Structures are given as structure tokens and as C-alpha cells.
Amino acid sequence: MLWSLEYLFEAPSMADPNLAYLSFLLLVPLSILFFLYLIVRPRPVRIPIKNRHVFITGGSSGIGLALAHQAASEGARVSILARSLDKLEDAKQAIRLATGIDVAVFAADVRDYDAVTKAVEEAGPIDVLIVNQGVFVPQELERQGLDEVKFMVDVNLIGAFNMIKAALPAMKLNRSVRGPASIALMSSQAGQVGIYGYTAYSASKFGLRGLAEALQQEVIADDIHVSLIFPPDTDTPGLVEENKRRPQLTAIIAASSGAMKADEVAMKALSGIKSGSFIVPCNFDGLLLSIATAGLSPQRSFLMAFVEVVAIGIIRFVALCYQWNWYRSIEKWTRKNSRISN
Amino acid sequence: MIFPQGEHERQQQIKFEAKHIASVSLDYFFEAPSMADSNLAYLSFLLLLLLPLSLFLFLYLILRPRPVRIPIKNRHVFITGGSSGIGLALAHQVASEGARVSILARSLDKLEEAKQAIQLATGIEAAVFAADVRDYDAISRAVEKAGPIDVLIVNQGVFVPQELERQELDEVRFMLDVNLMGTFNMIKAALPAMKLHRRDRGPASIALMSSQAGQVGIYGYTAYSASKFGLRGLAEALQQEVIADDIHVSLIFPPDTDTPGLVEENKRRPQLTSIIAASSGVMKADEVAKRALSGIKSGRFIIPCNFEGLLLSIATAGFSPQRSFLMAFVEVVAAGIIRFVTLCFQWNWYGSIEKWHAQIKRT
Numbered sequence: 252m253l254w255s256l257e258y259l260f261e262a263p264s265m266a267d268p269n270l271a272y273l274s275f276l277l278l279v280p281l282s283i284l285f286f287l288y289l290i291v292r293p294r295p296v297r298i299p300i301k302n303r304h305v306f307i308t309g310g311s312s313g314i315g316l317a318l319a320h321q322a323a324s325e326g327a328r329v330s331i332l333a334r335s336l337d338k339l340e341d342a343k344q345a346i347r348l349a350t351g352i353d354v355a356v357f358a359a360d361v362r363d364y365d366a367v368t369k370a371v372e373e374a375g376p377i378d379v380l381i382v383n384q385g386v387f388v389p390q391e392l393e394r395q396g397l398d399e400v401k402f403m404v405d406v407n408l409i410g411a412f413n414m415i416k417a418a419l420p421a422m423k424l425n426r427s428v429r430g431p432a433s434i435a436l437m438s439s440q441a442g443q444v445g446i447y448g449y450t451a452y453s454a455s456k457f458g459l460r461g462l463a464e465a466l467q468q469e470v471i472a473d474d475i476h477v478s479l480i481f482p483p484d485t486d487t488p489g490l491v492e493e494n495k496r497r498p499q500l501t502a503i504i505a506a507s508s509g510a511m512k513a514d515e516v517a518m519k520a521l522s523g524i525k526s527g528s529f530i531v532p533c534n535f536d537g538l539l540l541s542i543a544t545a546g547l548s549p550q551r552s553f554l555m556a557f558v559e560v561v562a563i564g565i566i567r568f569v570a571l572c573y574q575w576n577w578y579r580s581i582e583k584w585t586r587k588n589s590r591i592s593n
Numbered sequence: 594m595i596f597p598q599g600e601h602e603r604q605q606q607i608k609f610e611a612k613h614i615a616s617v618s619l620d621y622f623f624e625a626p627s628m629a630d631s632n633l634a635y636l637s638f639l640l641l642l643l644l645p646l647s648l649f650l651f652l653y654l655i656l657r658p659r660p661v662r663i664p665i666k667n668r669h670v671f672i673t674g675g676s677s678g679i680g681l682a683l684a685h686q687v688a689s690e691g692a693r694v695s696i697l698a699r700s701l702d703k704l705e706e707a708k709q710a711i712q713l714a715t716g717i718e719a720a721v722f723a724a725d726v727r728d729y730d731a732i733s734r735a736v737e738k739a740g741p742i743d744v745l746i747v748n749q750g751v752f753v754p755q756e757l758e759r760q761e762l763d764e765v766r767f768m769l770d771v772n773l774m775g776t777f778n779m780i781k782a783a784l785p786a787m788k789l790h791r792r793d794r795g796p797a798s799i800a801l802m803s804s805q806a807g808q809v810g811i812y813g814y815t816a817y818s819a820s821k822f823g824l825r826g827l828a829e830a831l832q833q834e835v836i837a838d839d840i841h842v843s844l845i846f847p848p849d850t851d852t853p854g855l856v857e858e859n860k861r862r863p864q865l866t867s868i869i870a871a872s873s874g875v876m877k878a879d880e881v882a883k884r885a886l887s888g889i890k891s892g893r894f895i896i897p898c899n900f901e902g903l904l905l906s907i908a909t910a911g912f913s914p915q916r917s918f919l920m921a922f923v924e925v926v927a928a929g930i931i932r933f934v935t936l937c938f939q940w941n942w943y944g945s946i947e948k949w950h951a952q953i954k955r956t
Contacts, residue, residue: 283933290936292943364762391834392777393784397729400777404769408819412757412765419758444912445829453826454773461822464810468869469756471943472950504833544911547809547935549943556936563928568648570912571656571921578657578836578914585837 283560288553293471295551296527298379298433301326306377308361308414309384310354311338313487314437316345317517318381323352325521330355330374332367333384361410368417376421378429379524382411383437385455387489389448389497400451407455411436411462419470426474434470435478435524435531436463440508443481443540447581448501464548467529476527480520481537484510500584504577508536527551543570648925653918658836660916661892663744663798666691671742673726673779674749675719676703678852679802681710682882683746688717690886695720695739697732698749726775732782741786743794744889747776748802752854754813754862765816772820776801776827784835791839799835800843800889800896801828805873808846808905812946813866829913832894841892846902847881848873865949869942873901892916907931 305322309315310331323329339356357370386406442456467477523531532541543566550556670687674680675696704721722735751771807821832842888896897906908931915921
């Protein structure tokens with residue numbers, strides 16, 4: 252009987268297996284976290300802005316201008332490149348008024364490699380190159396002129412190649428003295444998912460990602476770090492122009508993600524560039540998009556890597572729901588419009 | 594309380610009561626967990642079975658665009674870059690399946706050879722058109738002569754691997770022009786006629802030949818990957834634009850394929866590119882063509898060609914449409930693990946890059 256009593260007192264310790272089970276459950280994510288901490292490549296990096304040379308293309312308006320303002324107010328030496336000298340001078344004045352800093356201006360078309368090379372030479376060795384120029388004319392491929400398609404691919408994609416090729420030699424020099432450098436490419440959420448009306452624009456922006464993934468492997472040994480920034484629709488003169496041409500269905504589908512102000516985008520962009528993140532989203536929808544499209548991109552943050560591994564399945568599920576929504580919208584709109592035309 | 598018995602009997606009584614309480618409690622203690630356990634086990638079993646089943650059902654209901662069958666037999670298949678490599682293999686297989694085949698390429702000589710080869714192998718006569726995909730007018734003429742197309746396979750591609758720092762910009766432009774702009778030209782030329790009479794002619798397909806380099810950019814492939822990634826942006830948007838016309842877009846992602854093109858490429862390949870690209874195997878053009886056609890016929894948006902390609906496709910599923918609810922289920926379940934695997938690949942690749950550079954510095 253005494254034995255039974257003793258057993259009665261020992262029995263509660265049988266609940267311990269549940270406790271053991273629980274601690275095992277915690278151990279799994281913790282070990283994944285630790286493992287990721289060890290293996291994420293390239294390693295995290297800090298890229299300062301202050302007292303360094305930041306070169307921004309498409310810097311006379313929109314997101315580029317906002318970036319120039321913010322980089323200047325953080326104490327960087329800023330150069331901006333764009334096509335129109337007038338707009339550049341306006342931008343220069345605006346920045347001087349707002350920050351007291353004088354930015355260097357260079358008028359050149361990114362499609363003209365020689366002009367870009369001259370500008371880069373005059374500007375001097377670059378620490379942070381922000382390839383931000385972009386044009387966008389949404390339209391169904393069936394209706395769009397091929398010259399417009401060529402325009403977008405030339406400016407957005409080939410222009411980026413020209414810019415990087417021109418700046419790279421000087422960027423590679425003296426990096427051990429000058430510290431880590433950055434090549435940041437302004438993409439778009441249309442560079443993460445292609446939607447109705449954006450065949451050419453999405454093609455050019457998706458192309459930037461292929462370029463960036465390969466480029467990072469080529470320049471990592473030179474302490475140069477590549478970033479891709481993915482803003483949603485942003486309140487800029489460019490968007491005003493785009494909206495005049497936007498097909499109705501594009502507007503319906505693009506409404507899934509909100510619009511942002513150029514300043515907010517610039518802030519997120521700079522923050523991402525400074526931490527050397529390869530993929531820089533700008534809002535919450537962008538974060539979901541970035542996790543969904545993480546693909547084979549490098550990830551420097553082990554926390555973000557953990558989130559990706561855990562959430563990407565659920566987000567793929569969400570993405571499939573979005574497809575259901577979008578294709579239904581297309582179906583509905585098509586039916587409505589064929590009825591009207593009939 | 595006055596016990597009738599003595600002290601000893603009293604203690605016996607207490608012990609008896611305690612024992613009774615103990616044994617009852619013990620019984621309860623042993624039963625209670627097993628009752629809770631069995632409930633728990635039953636519940637978790639139900640959950641384990643119901644959760645994936647409901648996911649299956651949900652995916653089956655919501656997947657868009659819906660699955661489609663695109664026949665090849667007795668239909669017009671138009672293949673660019675069809676005089677050699679994967680294009681030629683596609684032409685062979687399509688002809689032997691009873692399709693009317695047209696092939697387009699730059700060199701009339703190579704086209705004639707291809708035509709002969711196909712005739713010898715299958716008895717079918719393919720129509721040949723000599724044009725450069727960069728020349729929109731020439732393509733328009735070819736497409737007009739060929740007649741309305743049911744399955745357009747945009748397969749032309751050039752690839753010159755090299756570090757961007759070393760590569761000439763005209764080579765970069767060459768790849769972008771042929772692989773990307775050439776595709777735009779081709780689609781724009783073929784689309785009007787493709788849209789006509791689809792209800793009589795059945796579902797159509799526009800298939801774009803991409804590459805695993807269009808799913809991941811690696812050392813030496815800045816321009817090539819840019820052009821192939823671009824095809825994906827084009828395809829995702831295009832599918833939304835042409836779905837209402839019963840036209841279905843496919844992207845094919847072969848690995849290194851044993852073709853004359855690869856022989857040329859290997860002459861120029863940087864060493865690091867070979868080291869990193871070795872992660873995925875090489876395939877024969879016939880195998881690639883077989884996988885490609887199978888995917889085109891089921892209207893798959895993303896068509897991998899081997900096992901590594903399948904992993905790559907799940908990893909890069911992103912916001913691509915998925916017609917197969919089975920595949921969608923696999924994507925949702927496996928994407929996380931595969932992302933973990935790709936992070937390990939990055940560790941491997943960047944490690945190789947580091948080692949290679951350290952080695953170069955030493956010599």
C-alpha cells in the first residue's frame with residue numbers, strides 16, 4: 252500500500268513527457284533559425300551613405316528626386332543623371348533649398364553608352380549607384396506599337412546594363428579603402444508579377460532581376476552589393492502619365508496593391524540599400540510578394556530567411572487565391588464588354 | 594469520535610481508507626490520460642487527414658485559369674529556331690504526331706537540311722521560312738505565308754556567357770534583341786491570326802522557350818538571364834491578356850541541353866559558371882522536346898524538364914498561375930522546404946565563388 256502511495260506522488264511527473272514534447276517543438280524552429288544564421292550567404296553588410304558618392308539615374312523627378320533629397324540630407328555627395336537639363340536644374344535648386352546641399356547634375360540618355368560613360372567619368376568614382384530610370388506605357392500587347400515595347404526594354408533594361416557597365420570599373424577600385432559599395436536597381440511590383448497590360452514593362456523589370464542575381468555573384472568578391480527595389484504604384488509624374496493610357500483591366504487588377512508616396516518609397520529604398528538587402532519591398536503587399544517570389548534570390552538576413560521558409564507555402568496559397576480573383580475579373584470584364592460590342 | 598476498536602485497529606482503518614483512495618486515484622490517473630490521449634489521437638488523425646483533403650478540394654475549386662487540353666494532331670505548329678537543337682527536335686516530334694509543321698530560322702541552308710531530316714524520319718514535309726526574329730516585317734510575311742497558327746513555339750535563343758565587366762555591350766544587346774525583343778516581334782506578328790475562329794479551331798498555345806537561367810541568375814549570365822527572366826514577365830502578363838481568346842501561354846525551362854548552341858557556349862564559358870551550373874545536369878534535345886510538348890498539350894504555364902527543374906519551378910512559383918490542383922498542392926506544401934534548400938545552394942555557390950577568388954589571388 253505504501254508503494255501505491257509513493258506511486259501516486261510520482262505519477263504527476265508523467266506529465267513531463269508533454270513538457271518534453273513541447274520543448275522539442277520549440278527546438279525545431281530554434282535550430283532552423285540557428286542553422287540559417289550560419290549558412291546565409293552573402294553575409295550581412297552595412298553600406299553607409301554619409302560622406303559617400305551616391306549616383307542616381309532618373310534623378311530629376313519622382314522616386315529618383317526623392318532619393319536624391321534624402322541621400323543629400325543624410326550627408327552624401329549626390330550626382331543625378333537624367334535626359335533634360337532643365338528638369339535637372341530644377342531638381343538641383345529644389346534640393347539646395349531643402350537641404351542646402353549642391354548636387355552634381357549630368358544630362359544624358361541611359362540608352363547612349365558613350366554619354367553615360369562621360370557623365371560617370373566626370374562624376375568621379377561611385378560608392379552607391381542607384382539605377383532608377385524607368386518608363387512605362389501600359390497596353391495590351393495586341394494593341395501596343397512595337398516601338399513602345401522597344402522603348403521600355405531599351406530604357407529600363409539595356410539602359411541599366413549601360414549604366415552598370417560604365418560605372419563598374421571605377422566602382423571596383425580601392426574598395427578595401429572606400430568600404431562596401433552598392434548597385435541598386437529600381438524594379439517594380441510589376442517586376443514580381445506580370446499583369447494585364449504590362450507585357451513590355453514587366454518583361455523589362457523581370458529582366459532586371461535576372462541581371463541582378465547574376466551580377467551579385469560576379470561582383471561580391473569586389474565588395475559590391477546588389478539590391479532590387481520593388482515599389483508599388485507610386486505617386487509621381489510618371490504615374491500621372493501612365494494613368495492616361497492604362498487599360499481598365501490593368502487598373503482593376505493593380506488596385507490589389509495600394510499606391511505610395513515617392514518619399515516613402517525612397518525611405519524604404521535607402522534603408523534596404525544600407526543593409527545590403529538583395530530584395531527591398533516597400534509596403535506590406537510588397538513584403539508578401541517578395542516572400543512569394545523569393546525563388547533563388549540570396550538572403551542575408553537569417554530572420555527574413557526563417558520567415559520565408561515558414562511563410563512561403565501559405566503565401567503561395569494566397570497567391571493562387573489572387574489568381575482566382577484576377578482571372579475572374581478578366582472573365583467578368585470580357586463578358587461585359589463583348590456584350591456591349593454585340 | 595470514539596473508535597470501537599483499539600489504536601492498532603484505528604491505524605489499520607486509516608491505512609485501508611488511504612489505500613482505497615490511492616488506488617481509486619491511481620486508476621483515475623491512469624485512465625484519464627488514456628482517455629484524453631485517445632481523444633487527442635483521434636482528433637489529430639482527423640485533422641491530419643482533413644486538412645490536406647480540404648486543401649486539395651479548395652485548390653481544385655479555385656485554380657485559375659482552368660485546366661485545358663491542347664491537341665497537336667492535325668493542327669498548325671510554328672517553331673522559331675526550328676532548324677537545330679531543341680527546335681529541330683520539337684519539329685521532329687510534332688511532325689511524327691501528325692501536326693502541320695512550319696519552322697523559322699535565319700539560314701535557309703540549315704532550314705533545308707532540317708526539312709530533309711524531318712522528311713526522312715517522319716515522311717512529313719515541314720514548311721520552312723527564312724527570317725531573323727529581330728526583323729518584324731520579315732516575320733510578318735513569314736507568318737502570313739504560313740497561315741493561321743494553333744501552337745506557336747517561340748524557341749529561338751542565343752547565349753554568350755561572360756562576366757558583365759568583360760562582356761561587350763553589343764553582345765548584351767544581341768542576346769536581349771534575339772531572345773526578348775524577337776519574342777515580342779513573333780507574338781505580335783502571330784497574335785491577330787491566332788485570335789480568329791478559335792471556337793472552331795480549339796484552344797491555341799503560345800509557348801516560350803526559357804531556360805533554368807530564366808529561373809535563377811548565375812555567374813556569367815547577366816545578359817542571358819536578363820533576357821530569359823524577361824520572358825517570364827511577358828508570359829505572366831500575356832496570359833491575362835489572351836486567356837479570353839482561348840490562347841494558353843507556356844514557359845519551358847530546360848537545363849543545359851546537348852545542342853550545337855551549347856557547344857558554342859562552352860567555348861566561352863567562364864570557369865565559375867561551369868562550377869555553379871554543374872548543380873543541374875545536362876539533357877538531350879529529344880528529352881527536352883518531349884517534356885516541352887507534354888507540357889504544352891496540358892496548357893501548363895511552367896514546364897520543367899528534369900527533377901532539378903521541378904525543384905526550381907516550385908521554388909520560383911511566385912505569382913505564376915497553376916492549372917493543376919495536384920501541382921498547386923505540392924507547391925504549397927513543399928515551397929518552404931525548397932526555399933530552405935535553395936538557401937543551402939546559395940551557401941554552396943557563394944562559397945565556391947569565395948574559394949575560386951582566393952585561389953586566383955594565390956596564383
